[in-house]
Amino acid sequence: MKSKHSMPTTQAPDEPIVFRTLADMPPLPVSLGATLTSKTGSWRYIRPRYEDKTPPCNHACPAGNDVVHYIAALRDGHVEAAWHTLIAENPLPGVCGRVCPHPCESDCNRGEFGGAIAIRALERYLADEAAAHGWRPERAAARRPGRIAIVGSGPAGLSAAYHLARLGYEPTIYEAASQPGGLLRYGIPAYRLPKAVLDREIANIESLGVRLALGQRLGDDLSWQELAGMDAVFLALGQGVSRPLGVPGEGVPGVFAGLDFLRRVAQGEPVQLGRRVLVIGGGNTAMDAARTAARLGAEVTVVYRRTQAQMPAVAEEVAEARREGITFRFLATPLEVLGSSTRVRGLRCQEMRLGAPDASGRSQPEAVPGAELTLDADAVIVAVGQALDEAPLAGSSVAIQSGRIVAGAAAETAAAGVFAGGDAATGEGTVAQAVGSGKRAALAIDHYLRSGRLAGLPPLYGAAHATERTASQAIVGAEDLNADYIEVAPRPELEGWTPVSLHGDFGEVNPGLSDAAATREAERCISCGTCIACDTCLIFCPDVAIARAAGGRYTIAFDYCKGCGICAKECPRSAMRMEEEGQ
């Protein structure tokens, strides 16, 4: 049937249409002209707002990496820009990209949608790309006055030096050893962290004007009087001393301290282990020692007083150790090293069982009465923890408590102008934490040198950031995301390596990501809480009130936005929110 009415084909102007007669009117409510005259914004009592929030990866990173933005840049094909975003916070991405226990991945919302993003692998990819292309960090535009000494060239010292240099200072790092890097060089084996990677990142730091003074041990070659002439001092001494077992027989030849063992191997010294090696401990140093010993040809058993679930070592390290043939003897704790004055013969152990959880939530091991066992061994490597070497601090007014330098939130110590960080002050134990700690100290020292005081330092929450963050501190959880937009996609298989012959092979075990795999993985990132100009808000706005603006942003025409909230509700990544008018 043909309707007797017909729709006008000409568009009316953008002004109100007033029908004078009934006959002029259409038979149903329909727009005959533009709707611009209808300023629906007057209906609004809440308004949408673009507000980036903190993604869980950024929040979890102890080094303060801007994970979400470097992955976004990588996804968009801006690899060099991604690397610059990364190193704006962390001068050691090649290191962290290989050895970090990646708390970012544990918190990654992608975990709910197929598996966490391989953030550490992407960080390493960017570092490797930078090395391949010869990219260098940018020097500060202007120099700032101030003589700064940094003691220790481990990750905390390197991070502090780097960030101070980026702020315009030219600090000097004093290092007791003949090569820089501290634990990175002597404590992490080359199969995990090739020395060339470390050398390149240290060279980057030096290229910014940082001076390295090697073979300068505080207390021996470097006096506190010399440091007194500095405007600021940062102590990043690390924890370079292995804790002893404290059982009889520890002095028998063939008993090695974990860090000493790793240092000697790293320096190329010959180490005679024998065939059967026991490694005592469940941390990363124990795994490093065990896998290093295996590469020297030994049959290695790790002895740990709890079970695998309680091991402080990074899970991947434990898994790789198992794949390399290392065995584990759980629930055993050493009572006595057996041997003669010339060699180790074995280890007498107490059998343990798991008891009630302690304050940290880990089950406390307790002895099984009367149950002992003896393990045969030609060598024992003790990796039950590390401690601060307090000797260099003698004669200073720096306070020490429970084996750590006492430092405040701004890394300040009891001694005026002396700051401290890294493991020596925090005992935190990871490279990323040391990087964050060194950065925090650099920001504090900068403030101190500019103002002559510590007061007024902006409050630091979580990890320190060298670059300004515009995102709110609200952390985006998986429940804040719009799951309708997130396709479940599996995490790629990263452990492509298979041991062939371990003996004498200290080549890197993890092959890293190909270009294609890195791009795919970056594309899997949801960019939680971060506007990536996906246009979803624009598409859904029923009032056509959202328009694209320069720089991948949007504008909202508030004459027409009626505050329905669909844009914020629909946003796939929780980068919008509604707020009451007048806030």
Added chain:
Amino acid sequence: MRKVIMGNHAVSYGVRLARAEVISAYPITPQTQIVEMLSEFCSDGSLNAKFIKVESEHSAMAAVVGASSVGARAFTATSSHGLLLMHEMLHWAAGARLPIVLANVNRAVGPGWNVWTDQSDSLAQRDTGFLQLYCESNQEALDTVIQAFKIAETVRLPVMVVLDAFILSHTEEPVDVPSQEQVDAFLPRYETEWRLDIEDPRAFNMLVAPEHYMEMRLQMQQAMAEAKGVVQTVDEEYAACFGRGYGLIEPYRTEGAETVLFSAGATSGTARVVVDELRGQGVNIGLLRLRLFRPFPVAELRRALAGVKKVGVIDRNISYGHEGIFASELKAALYGLPRAPQVFDFVVGLGGRDVTPATIHGIAGHVLSHDVPAEEPVWWEVKS
């Protein structure tokens, strides 16, 4: 072709012959067979329509509102609580001026739970802007569905075709099913310029401020007024094509009658038998069947009942706190008519209680033996 089919299937055949393009419905007794058969027609290809399954009658009407908005010929069917759940969308369909056809199988409303017939469900939708046509037979149901599309598409208002639960819906009668060619000649394809069109985007059914709202409502009232003539014209065209017409109201043996029974729906068939018997006994009585309830054929009723002394209204419905709805409507229509007939109201047959020839004989006898009606409606054949 003559088929022996139940009323529900008569509706289904009518919808197929009308070449409905979109059907959406939610099952409810006693309507379900209508859309069951239509879904089979869609499945076997004998009807080229999109059948949209939904989770409620509200959604069913919303779906056909959408379909009709883009210019599709759209149909749904329901009953009782299903129709009541649609209520909001009935206003929507009418206000958007969409020519949707809805078949409602009259069923009582619970609780107490009841699947049998009465007119409460459809009469509760009196003011939604739907036309309402009440059918007496399965044949009329089929014919009215086809007519309804033509009426709706002419006046841009939705039409409700009403038939009694079980008495028509599930009872088989001989029905003449016209050929597709005949129906195609009677009912051309639906075309409208007032439709959603991505090539000519416009906002539809948005805010209308007080300065225009009343005129839009007046337009609906005018469309209803126009519809009265259109229902008549379409019925006459249909009669010319198919040899069957029904009118807006149908007088039966009212010539010279002093007393007239007034009914709608299948009860009218029973009343005819009673009128014949009474006429045979020399009683001066007739029947007036109401087919079109909205728009209400006021002028036609006044003409038909001029000179009649008494009217007995068979109301298979009740407006609680007042009286039967047909009686109310009729009294209002006759108001001011010189020597208007006395209107006796009988509430009868609620929830499917049988309305037999004896029932109607009783009602007729009551009217014939009283000069004036009681103030209250008479609840007929109820336990005291």
